[in-house]
Amino acid sequence: MRLIALWFGTVMCLLTSCEGGRSVDSRVDAAPNLAQASRNYILKCSVCHGADGAPVLLTAPDLRTSTLDLDEREAIIAYGKGTMPPHQAMLSKAEIRDLALYIEEFRH
Ligand code: HEC
Structure with missing residues (x-):
């Protein structure tokens, strides 16, 4: 469990502050990443939503059929x-838009 927490912390660090991700992502009209x-x-x-949109949390909607x-x-x-x-406090507008685009792939 502690190992997982450590791994998670490292990944979060890579993806956010350590990479300075925010400034790179303050684009809104740029091509989706x-x-x-x-x-x-x-x-x-x-x-909650599963790696491919099929819900893990029972109350989460199936993103494949959303x-x-x-x-x-x-x-x-x-x-x-x-x-x-x-998620607005932890993701930029561009990141949120990209996620909204990304999950559309589950429908195919
Ligand atoms: C703690 C569990 C949890 C997490 C984490 C979570 N969701 Fe959800 N999500 C839910 C639940 C539960 C609902 C249903 C909300 C409702 O309608 O009351 C939902 C609804 C949705 C819907 C609406 C689908 C529909 O057809 O109604 C989308 C899209 C969605 N989530 C995307 C995401 C994305 C993208 C992320 C990551 C940034 C995320 N969710 C993180 C639990 C979660």
């Missing part, structure tokens, strides 16, 4: 809903 969205998804979403549009997904990721926590 789906590779980074994929990493963010694994770290911040897969605990019909929400891009704006609706962005809003839920940013502000949360029900037991889903908000």
Whole structure:
């Protein structure tokens, strides 16, 4: 358990402050960074939504069959809903938009 916590801490560090990620990501109109969205998804979403959108947490919707549009997904990721926590404090607008785009891949 402690090893996992240590690993998680290191990865978080790589992805956020240590990399200075925020400044790189303050683009909103730039091309989506789906590779980074994929990493963010694994770290911040897969605990509940599963690695491929098939829910791990029983109350989480199946992202493979979600019909929400891009704006609706962005809003839920940013502000949360029900037991889903908000993510606007830990992700930039661009990162949230990229995640909303990224999870669309689960539908195919
Ligand atoms: C603690 C568990 C948890 C985490 C972490 C989590 N979610 Fe959720 N998510 C939920 C639950 C529960 C709902 C259902 C909310 C409701 O409708 O009441 C939900 C709903 C959603 C929806 C709406 C789907 C639909 O069709 O209604 C999207 C999109 C979504 N989450 C994406 C994400 C993304 C992207 C992340 C990572 C940034 C994330 N979630 C992190 C639990 C979680």
